[in-house]
Amino acid sequence: MTAGFWTSFGELVLLAILLGAVTTVVDSVLGTVGLSAMIKKLPIIGSNWGLIVAIAMMAVVDLDVVSGWGIALSDDWMIWVANGAIIYGMVPVKDAVVSMIGKGFRA
Numbered sequence: 001m002t003a004g005f006w007t008s009f010g011e012l013v014l015l016a017i018l019l020g021a022v023t024t025v026v027d028s029v030l031g032t033v034g035l036s037a038m039i040k041k042l043p044i045i046g047s048n049w050g051l052i053v054a055i056a057m058m059a060v061v062d063l064d065v066v067s068g069w070g071i072a073l074s075d076d077w078m079i080w081v082a083n084g085a086i087i088y089g090m091v092p093v094k095d096a097v098v099s100m101i102g103k104g105f106r107a
Contacts (some may be wrong), residue, residue, distance in 0.1 A: 008065075011063075012090045012093075013090065015061075015063070015087045016090040016091050016093070016094035017085050017098075019054050019088065020091070020094075022053060022057045023050060023053050026053055033063075041072060043088070048090070050088055050091075051085065054084035055083075055084030055085070056082055056084070057084065057087070058080045058087060059076075059084075060085040063083065064071075064083060066080075066086065
């Protein structure tokens with residue numbers, strides 16, 4: 001049985017919330033060790049840090065959101081990158097959902 005739209009949407013929003021928590025913890029640990037400033041200054045890595053953390057998170061969590069849409073990827077790294085990019089792209093949607101809930105569904 002396949003998941004419905006709202007189930008998939010809820011999963012994506014929850015993973016985006018988890019990404020926020022993971023990013024906060026990783027940044028905190030790197031700041032404590034003294035590597036945060038150095039990583040943020042690296043040209044490609046620093047500007048895409050959130051995406052890199054999202055891909056790493058999906059590799060650790062090992063959930064495959066993409067396969068639910070019928071997309072079959074051959075290698076694990078492809079699945080991690082695709083899922084990480086989707087979750088990273090869901091962050092603005094998560095922010096909108098949280099804001100809507102905070103306002104009590106008022107416009």
